[in-house]
Amino acid sequence: MASSGWYVVSVILFIQLFLARVRGARSYYPLSSGSYNHAKQPLQTFRPYNIAHRGSNGEIPEETVAAYLRAIEEGADFIETDILSSKDGVLICFHDVILDLTTDVGNYTKFANRKRTYEVQGQNITGYFVVDFTIEELKSLRVKQRYPFRDQQYNWKFSIITFEEFISVGLEAERTVGIYPEIKNPVFINQHVKWANGKRFEDIFVETLKKYGYKGSYMSRDWLKQPLFIQSFAPTSLIYISKLTDSPKILLIDDVTMPTQDTNQSYWEITSDSYLQFIRNYVVGIGPWKDTIVPAVNNYLTTPTDLVARAHAHNLQVHPYTYRNENLFLHFDFHQDPYAEYTYWIHKIGVDGLFTDFTGSLHWYQEWTSPVKDVKSADALLRTISGMISAYEEP
Amino acid sequence: MASIWNISVLLLLVFGAANAESNVNQEAKKPIQTFRPYNVAHRGACGEIPEETAAAYHRAIEIGADFIETDILASKDGQLVCFHDVTLDDTTDVKNRTEFSDRKRTYEVQGVNVTGYFVVDFTLEELKSLKVKQRFSFRDQQYNGKYSIITFEEYITIALYADRTVGIYPEIKNPVHINEHVKWTNGKKFEDIFVETLQKYGYKGTYLSESWLKQPVFIQSFAPTSLIYISNKTDSPKVFLIDDVSIPTQDTNQSYAEITSDGYFSYISQYVVGIGPWKDTIVRPQDNYLTTPTDLVARAHAHKLQVHPYTFRNENSYLHFNFHQDPYQEYDYWINQIGVDGLFTDFTGSLHLYQEHTSPYPKDIKTSDDLLRKIEYIISKYERA
Numbered sequence: 079m080a081s082s083g084w085y086v087v088s089v090i091l092f093i094q095l096f097l098a099r100v101r102g103a104r105s106y107y108p109l110s111s112g113s114y115n116h117a118k119q120p121l122q123t124f125r126p127y128n129i130a131h132r133g134s135n136g137e138i139p140e141e142t143v144a145a146y147l148r149a150i151e152e153g154a155d156f157i158e159t160d161i162l163s164s165k166d167g168v169l170i171c172f173h174d175v176i177l178d179l180t181t182d183v184g185n186y187t188k189f190a191n192r193k194r195t196y197e198v199q200g201q202n203i204t205g206y207f208v209v210d211f212t213i214e215e216l217k218s219l220r221v222k223q224r225y226p227f228r229d230q231q232y233n234w235k236f237s238i239i240t241f242e243e244f245i246s247v248g249l250e251a252e253r254t255v256g257i258y259p260e261i262k263n264p265v266f267i268n269q270h271v272k273w274a275n276g277k278r279f280e281d282i283f284v285e286t287l288k289k290y291g292y293k294g295s296y297m298s299r300d301w302l303k304q305p306l307f308i309q310s311f312a313p314t315s316l317i318y319i320s321k322l323t324d325s326p327k328i329l330l331i332d333d334v335t336m337p338t339q340d341t342n343q344s345y346w347e348i349t350s351d352s353y354l355q356f357i358r359n360y361v362v363g364i365g366p367w368k369d370t371i372v373p374a375v376n377n378y379l380t381t382p383t384d385l386v387a388r389a390h391a392h393n394l395q396v397h398p399y400t401y402r403n404e405n406l407f408l409h410f411d412f413h414q415d416p417y418a419e420y421t422y423w424i425h426k427i428g429v430d431g432l433f434t435d436f437t438g439s440l441h442w443y444q445e446w447t448s449p450v451k452d453v454k455s456a457d458a459l460l461r462t463i464s465g466m467i468s469a470y471e472e473p
Numbered sequence: 474m475a476s477i478w479n480i481s482v483l484l485l486l487v488f489g490a491a492n493a494e495s496n497v498n499q500e501a502k503k504p505i506q507t508f509r510p511y512n513v514a515h516r517g518a519c520g521e522i523p524e525e526t527a528a529a530y531h532r533a534i535e536i537g538a539d540f541i542e543t544d545i546l547a548s549k550d551g552q553l554v555c556f557h558d559v560t561l562d563d564t565t566d567v568k569n570r571t572e573f574s575d576r577k578r579t580y581e582v583q584g585v586n587v588t589g590y591f592v593v594d595f596t597l598e599e600l601k602s603l604k605v606k607q608r609f610s611f612r613d614q615q616y617n618g619k620y621s622i623i624t625f626e627e628y629i630t631i632a633l634y635a636d637r638t639v640g641i642y643p644e645i646k647n648p649v650h651i652n653e654h655v656k657w658t659n660g661k662k663f664e665d666i667f668v669e670t671l672q673k674y675g676y677k678g679t680y681l682s683e684s685w686l687k688q689p690v691f692i693q694s695f696a697p698t699s700l701i702y703i704s705n706k707t708d709s710p711k712v713f714l715i716d717d718v719s720i721p722t723q724d725t726n727q728s729y730a731e732i733t734s735d736g737y738f739s740y741i742s743q744y745v746v747g748i749g750p751w752k753d754t755i756v757r758p759q760d761n762y763l764t765t766p767t768d769l770v771a772r773a774h775a776h777k778l779q780v781h782p783y784t785f786r787n788e789n790s791y792l793h794f795n796f797h798q799d800p801y802q803e804y805d806y807w808i809n810q811i812g813v814d815g816l817f818t819d820f821t822g823s824l825h826l827y828q829e830h831t832s833p834y835p836k837d838i839k840t841s842d843d844l845l846r847k848i849e850y851i852i853s854k855y856e857r858a
Contacts, residue, residue, distance in 0.1 A: 137797050229794045231760075376615075403798040404789040410613045413521050414787040415823045417801060439799045446830035450845045459841055463848060 119253035121155060121305050123297070124451040126424055127431035128440045129258055130154035131400050132173060136435040137229055139221045140180065141171040142236040146247045153441030156256040156305065158433060159244050162263065163271045163279060168213040169241035169286060175263055176205030181219040182234060189215070198266050199339045209270040213240070227404065241283075245290045249304070256305030257292075259283075260330070264315045265339045280315050283308075284322045296326040296362050307397075309365055312340040313348070317360050326362040328397060333367050345370065349385055354392045363395030363430065371398055371427065379411045379422075386427055397431035398423065403439055417443050499687045503637040505539055507681070509832045510808055511815030512824045513642055514538035515784050516557060520819040521613055523605045524564065525555040526620040530631045537825030540640040540689065542817060543628050546647065547655045547663060552597035553625035553670060559647055560589030565603040566618065573599070582650050583723045593654035597624070611788065625667075629674050633688070640689030641676075643667075644714070648699045649723045664699050667692075668706045680710040680746050691781075693749055696724040697732070701744050710746040712781060717751050729754065733769060738776040747779030747814065755782055756811065763795050763806075770811055781815035782807065787823055801827050 133145025134152060146157045159171040175198055177183040183206045192211070195204040208216070222233035241259065248257040267279045287306065294300025309328040310316050316327045332338075334345040347353055349366075372382040389396050401423075405414040412418040416436065420443045423429050434440045450462055517529025518536060530541045543555040559582055561567040567576075567590045576595070579588040592600065606617035625643065632641045651663045671690065678684025693712040694700050700711045716722075718729040731737060733750075756766040773780050785807075789798040796802040800820065804827045807813050818824045 137794075227789065228798075229761075231762075231794075378615075405611065405787065410521075410615075413820060413822060414612075415820065415826075416799065417823070417826060436797060436799060438797060439801070442799075442801060449849065450842070459845070462845065 118251075120302060121254045121256055123302075125444055125448045126429055127155045127256075127397065128153060128437055128444060129156045129158050129397065129431055129433045130437035131158050131433040131435050132160070133157060134435075134437055135224070135228075136403060137438075138232050139223045139236055140173060141239070141244075142221060143239055143243065143247060144232065144236055146244065149437045150247070150251045150253075150255050152438035153445075154255065154437040156258040156307065156431075157244070157248055158258040158260075158309075159241075160260045160262040161241050161283060162208045163267050163282075164208065164213040164216055165210055165271065166212045167271055167273050167282065169282060170208070170213065170216060171239050171241060171244050172208055172216075173262070175209070175266060176203060176207055177211070177216075177219065178205040180224050181221050181238070183219055186219075196266075196270075198263065199336075207270075209267065241286050242290075245286070245292075249290065254303070254305065256307070258307045258309060259287075261308065261310040261312065261315045261319075263339070264310065264312050280319050281322070284319050287323065287325065292325055293323065295324045301326070307363075311338065313338060313343075313357060313360075314340045316357075320360045327360060328363045328365050328395075329357055329361045330399075331364055331366040331370070334370055349388075351388060351392075354388060354394060358392050358394060361394070363397055364389055365397045365399060365433070368398040368400070368423070371396075374409050377410050379409050382427060386429065390428075395430040397433060398429055399433035401432050401434040401436070401440065403436045420444075421447075499633070499638065502635075504686060505638045505640055505689050506834070507686075509828055510813055511640075511781065512537060512539045512821055512828065513781060513815050513817045514541045514821035515817040515819050516543065517541055518819075518821055519608070520787060521822075522616050523607045523620055525557060525623070525628075526605055527623055527627065527631060528616065528620055530628065533821045534631075534635045534637075534639050536822035537829075538639065538821040540642040540691065540815075541628070541632055542642040542644075542693075543625075544644045544646040545625050545667060546592045547651050547666075548592065548597040548600055549594055549655065550596045551655055551657050551666065553666060554592065554597065554600060555623050555625060555628050556592055556600075557646070559593070559650060560587060560591055561595070561600075561603065562589040564608050565605050565622070567603055570603070580650070580654075582647065583720075591654075593651065625670050626674075629670070629676075633674065638687070638689065640691070642691045642693060642712075643671075645692065645694040645696065645699045645703075647723070648694065648696050664703050665706070668703050671709065672707065676709055677707065679708045685710070691747075695722065697722060697727075697741060697744075698724045704744045711744060712747045712749050712779070713741055713745045714783075715748055715750040715754070718754055733772075735772060735776075738772060738778060742776045742778055745778070747781055748773055749781045749783060749817070752782040752784075752807070755780075758793050761794050763793050766811060770813065774812075779814035781817060782813055783817035785816050785818040785820070785824065787820045804828075805831070 130149030132140035133142065134148040135145050138145040138148050141159055149157050160173045161169050162172050162175065163169055174180065183189055189206065192206050193204065194207055194210060195202055196207060216238050219238060220234040221236050221238060223230055245257060248255050261280060261283055264279050271279065273282060292304050292306045306325045307328050308316070308319065308325055309330050311330040311332060313329060316329060320327065331345065331348060337344050338348060366385065371385050372379050374380065386396050401416070401419060403416040408414055408416065408419060412422065416439055420440060423432060432440060514533035516524035517526065518532035519529055522529040522532050525543055533541050544557045545553050546556050546559065547553055558564065567573055573590060576590050577588065578591055578594060579586055580591060600622050603622060604618045605620050605622060607614055629641060632639045645664060645667055648663050655663065657666060676688050676690045690709050691712050692700070692703065692709055693714050695714040695716060697713060700713060704711065715729065715732060721728050722732060750769065755769050756763050758764065770780050785800070785803060787800040792798055792800060792803055796806065800823055804816070804824055807816060816824060
């Protein structure tokens with residue numbers, strides 16, 4: 079029989095087998111490999127990574143357990159977080175160096191005298207700084223949705239969580255979910271928080287990951303079991319930890335006017351070919367702000383720069399930030415349609431991962447446009463099908 | 474011989490004249506889809522381009538609309554134009570025109586005093602001299618001042634000249650106001666001219682008839698007496714629009730509760746094939762969250778009435794929080810949970826993409842990809858563990 083004929087017949091037999099199982103008839107022969115029923119569904123690696131930026135923060139206050147659980151429910155490949163430190167050196171998930179914008183800290187009379195002004199990345203900032211509160215105090219606060227145009231119904235319901243709690247959420251998911259923590263504001267943290275034995279922020283960060291078994295270079299077996307990207311805007315932090323862990327790292331790149339906080343290098347320097355060549359020794363990819371890759375004028379895209387092409391030429395992945403559904407964040411080329419934006423970045427620009435506030439929307443988009451890996455053999459086809467139906471119940 | 478020649482020429486002229494207005498061959502075109510809810514481009518692709526302009530309609534057709542929708546009003550000299558508001562203030566440059574500065578008026582429209590530059594106080598030539606702009610400030614402003622108001626006939630021509638079958642969905646808009654201010658000869662009224670225009674271009678036939686499928690049309694109005702009046706003149710399908718719960722009908726002063734009652738549905742279904750309600754009356758929101766759906770759709774369907782709600786918009790300010798600022802989730806809810814038969818959308822391209830992804834034209838299986846998608850579709854009917 080011609081191979082395509084065999085292929086079709088085996089598929090038909092397989093379908094009948096499945097339908098027989100559903101109707102309660104006896105199986106004729108076992109499925110190819112029963113072990114997947116007990117092991118976790120692996121991380122997908124055939125299409126760009128769906129990175130839930132601060133969890134599903136389009137719906138639920140950022141960086142809370144609820145936001146991360148929701149992101150996992152909606153299909154995120156990675157849950158992303160920003161790691162800062164409390165006064166007593168406990169690593170927590172929180173984005174801003176101050177508590178003012180996303181917590182109720184201003185309502186507590188006992189904290190009224192904690193307001194400070196510090197210089198952070200060359201700018202004076204006034205507020206209630208994370209580094210001036212112990213973990214117990216931080217835990218007593220309640221968080222709220224950052225943006226007034228997003229759902230406010232979960233305000234004051236959730237607390238700040240620790241790095242370890244975040245990791246647990248990732249590990250306890252019933253499918254393989256990666257984590258994507260950021261070494262955030264390390265210069266500032268190391269200025270204000272001291273650890274015993276001369277250890278610094280980056281040491282504690284890596285120790286925490288290792289405690290939970292995170293190891294292995296990109297795409298290694300260890301990595302695929304517990305996927306991880308370590309991100310930072312500070313190249314020296316990434317270089318420093320490269321001696322401590324082989325887990326893959328991503329260099330974040332800020333707007334064109336912002337120099338690096340640790341080395342004071344400009345955007346143009348750290349995106350030059352020679353720098354990319356240098357940093358490739360330490361990182362597997364870059365995370366730029368998307369408006370620097372394709373600048374916008376009058377809310378219309380202009381000609382793309384060659385940043386992605388050059389990064390790819392250096393074998394660096396590109397994971398831009400941040401994708402948001404609200405029309406005020408969408409350039410007019412996309413007609414207020416977030417899926418049109420995903421189409422552009424995935425198919426025109428060709429990025430390898432996307433930090434999104436709306437992991438559910440990206441997941442729908444990807445499920446519709448690239449639901450299954452290209453299959454080249456009948457065998458691979460059957461395995462894909464059995465993967466698809468493993469979600470269904472045996473009667 | 475000469476007389477045969479004369480007769481042939483005469484016959485040619487007669488047939489030529491009769492077909493003058495619809496000499497585009499509608500036979501060979503890709504037919505309109507009828508297997509999934511209708512994608513109705515509300516005022517054209519007005520999310521991108523100023524509403525009710527030729528450009529907005531061309532764009533809507535380009536990005537996949539099943540129907541292009543419009544509102545028909547009348548100029549001072551009785552010409553039917555595509556325009557939504559009774560006043561020109563919000564979407565044209567009329568306020569900048571010194572030659573029209575004395576035209577501002579205050580009229581009562583549907584029980585409310587409205588002040589502005591009224592369409593019915595301008596001749597077609599004057600209307601044509603104006604330039605239109607994008608209504609909403611948060612939408613693309615780059616086409617402001619580029620386009621003009623078009624006539625009903627120009628709009629029809631756009632649909633007939635599309636390279637696939639595109640339906641039209643014109644509204645008999647504010648007929649009470651129009652008939653008050655504009656008079657036609659021979660005692661004709663707005664509705665008469667409206668229907669005559671459609672018939673001039675060959676629009677006829679009941680819903681899903683052969684004639685209808687060649688030139689699909691829905692005639693819509695908020696005024697039931699207008700729809701009943703024209704039912705004697707055309708068998709083209711009609712849709713009864715229903716406003717918010719607090720607004721009575723402009724012609725019969727009936728309340729929302731009355732015109733959505735079972736008794737009324739029984740009655741109106743003799744004249745219309747469907748209703749077009751405001752979607753927030755079908756499923757009422759509270760604190761920007763949906764509450765339990767009403768039974769309006771179920772009852773309409775029980776009376777064999779289609780339901781085409783308005784209006785679907787991508788901007789997050791229009792999306793209830795259930796949809797997580799994702800317009801595709803809103804389409805999914807209305808199409809799959811509520812089960813509507815058509816959707817008026819400002820973003821016909823987004824609805825088209827949604828429908829293409831989730832209910833595409835059935836196609837032959839040519840690759841393993843197609844096969845997998847077909848299998849996915851088969852098993853999606855079973856319940857997940």
